[in-house]
Each structure stands twice: as C-alpha cells, then as structure tokens.
Amino acid sequence: MRGDPGGAVDMLSGVTLDELRSELRAFVAERDWARFHSPENLAKSVSIEAAELLEEFQWGAPGDEKRQDVLDELADVFTYCLMLADVMGADPVEIVRDKLRRTREKYPVDRARGRSAKYDEL
Numbered sequence: 060m061r062g063d064p065g066g067a068v069d070m071l072s073g074v075t076l077d078e079l080r081s082e083l084r085a086f087v088a089e090r091d092w093a094r095f096h097s098p099e100n101l102a103k104s105v106s107i108e109a110a111e112l113l114e115e116f117q118w119g120a121p122g123d124e125k126r127q128d129v130l131d132e133l134a135d136v137f138t139y140c141l142m143l144a145d146v147m148g149a150d151p152v153e154i155v156r157d158k159l160r161r162t163r164e165k166y167p168v169d170r171a172r173g174r175s176a177k178y179d180e181l
C-alpha cells in the first residue's frame with residue numbers, strides 16, 4: 060500500500076469538520092435516513108465498518124491491502140463516528156481533545172515514551 064505510515068499529510072482539504080458535518084446532515088436529510096440513526100444504530104455501524112476496515116488486512120501479507128479499499132472503509136468508520144457525535148450533540152474536536160488531555164495524564168511522557176505498556180503498568 061502506498062503512503063507513509065505515521066507520516067503527516069502534507070496538505071489537508073481545508074474543509075472544516077463543521078462543513079463536513081453539514082454535508083453529512085444534508086446527505087442524510089435528502090434521504091430521510093435520520094429516523095434510522097439512533098445512537099445505538101450508529102455505534103453498531105462504527106463497529107461494523109471498523110471490522111470491514113480490518114477485513115482489508117485479513118490474510119494477506121503486509122502490503123497486499125489495496126489503498127483505496129482501506130481508505131473507503133476508513134471513510135465509513137469516520138463518517139459514522141461523526142454522525143454519532145452529531146446525534147449525541149457532541150463536538151468531535153472537543154471530545155477528542157478532552158480524551159487526549161485525560162490520556163496525557165494517564166501516560167506521562169517521562170514514563171510512557173517508547174513503551175506500549177498499559178497506564179497502570181508504567
């Protein structure tokens with residue numbers, strides 16, 4: 060698969076999460092699909108799409124996966140995550156930053172750097 064694992068993307072699209080959320084809301088509204096988008100259904104969809112993402116790596120040797128197929132499934136996961144946050148009235152940037160702040164506290168750099176141990180084993 061092409062790409063630079065762990066590398067930064069040189070240029071993002073410039074579209075904000077707010078604009079993307081508006082686009083997703085319009086997509087859903089045009090189809091009258093909001094009736095199906097309970098938090099439970101969206102959480103199930105996150106998990107199902109995450110499994111589809113993992114499936115792209117099943118059985119093949121490292122590098123056998125097709126980049127576009129992986130990105131399609133990643134888009135599905137991300138889409139359902141954004142929809143779930145929206146339905147729950149949560150700001151995706153805020154919840155990620157809040158969780159990152161708490162994770163920083165659990166994994167202080169001086170104890171966690173270069174280690175994969177769980178926080179209670181550092």
Ligand SMILES: [Mg+2]
Pocket residue numbers: 108111131132135
């Ligand atoms: Mg999918």
